[in-house]
Amino acid sequence: MRLPSSSSSSAAPAAAHGGAGHGGRVVSAFTMRAVARMSRARWFIFLRRVYQYQNGPRSDLGSNPFNSPGWLALELGAIVAQMVLTTAVVATSPAERPAWPLRLWVAAYNVGNVLSLPLLYWRHRHSSAGRGDALSGDLEMHGASDDTLIRGGAGGSSYLMNKARAFLELFFAMWFVMGNVWVFDARLASFHRAPRLHALCIGLLAWNAVVYSLPFLLFLLLCCFVPMVGYALGYNMNSASVRKGASDEQLAALPRWRFKELDVARDREHDDQECCICLAQYREKEEVRQLPCTHMFHLKCVDRWLRIISSCPLCKQELN
Incomplete structure (x- = not known):
């Protein structure tokens, strides 16, 4: 068998290296294009607005992103879905006997959802009015003065509704802790006595855990993951997301x-x-x-x- 010549043997690695280099450039260009499109996507820009609204000075933020029509529709859909799901599960599990009063926990949770609907409607009216964003946002971030309460009107209404929302959020936080204590108490082995109610409560607790951890998840995404990707690609996603x-x-x-x-x-x-x-x-x-x-x-x-x-x-x- 005749051995291959030195020229042919050296050409093969060179061709392979060239192909690998071309493939690497193609992958790099595809990645850069995908990252560029993501940085200009609406959902990424919205997440940046949410993070800035929660952590930056109010005067530099413009309108409240949580009062946008898309976010309000998402909140309304989540509330209605939870109410329908909880009502259906409780109605189809009358024979279950949990050790803790899980039906009471679900009923109070549903009451909180019902009380959230007027707040949602108020936020929708203020955002559509054009001036409710700045007014309600300033009151929410800095509180209302006595002069505002004396004047009443939109300022007093905003102050009262923001207080009601604060109390409702406090109730949900306390009820979240209480639900964890009742649902995950393994000493009584209550899951086998009421599997549907336990599954429902676990799902609601998981949903609320995701909602409460949203600021931390945004911090990881925008302050850790995005800078690392931008540094690796040489592309500033944060600046590009401003359109x-x-x-x-x-x-x-x-x-x-x-x-x-x-x-x-x-x-x-x-x-x-x-x-x-x-x-x-x-x-x-x-x-x-x-x-x-x-x-x-x-x-x-x-x-x-x-x-x-x-x-x-x-x-x-x-x-x-």
Whole structure:
């Protein structure tokens, strides 16, 4: 058997390396595109607004994201679904005899859901009125003054409704703790005596646990996971989510070519010999991109910049 020549043996690893490099670039481009679309998605922008509303100064936040029509509809759907589910389970399990008064716990939980409906309607009216967001938000964050209570009207109504919501949230928190004590008391082996009621209570407790842990989950997502992904990809998802970045269609419409030394020699006065983003000299056959203002940059450098802010790094001219 004749052994392969040295040239053919070295060409195979080179081809494999080239294929692997091309595959890596394809995966990297696909990942960058997916992350860019996610950072401009409505749900990601909404989560950022929620996190900023909960942790930032009220004067810098604008409208309350929890009073948006989509969020209010989601809350209404969750409340109605819980009421229907609890009523159906309690009605179909009259023979169950739990050790703890789980029916009382479910009934009080349903009363809290019923009392949440007027608050939901009030929030909807204030958000549709256009001025309820700022007023109710300021009262919620800073409290209402005595002057507001004396004037009455919208300010007094907002103050009373915010107090009612605070008391209702306190009730749900205390009832959540009580439900954990009753449901997960393993000493009495009550689960086998009332499996449906226990399953219902466990589901409601799990739902409330997710709701209470939402601020912590948002912290992990926006302060830990997102910065790590952005650092690994070289892409600022937090800044891009403000809808200032350029879209893939805008980037594709910009001219691009391979750099040539002769082009720079013909036009020295435009200072196009180095990329002002990475401060590196252009090299022969490097991919460059030109913006509408005629400024030129490395393709990778300016694409990352434009995905964050859709303006020229030098003259600040917008792409549009």
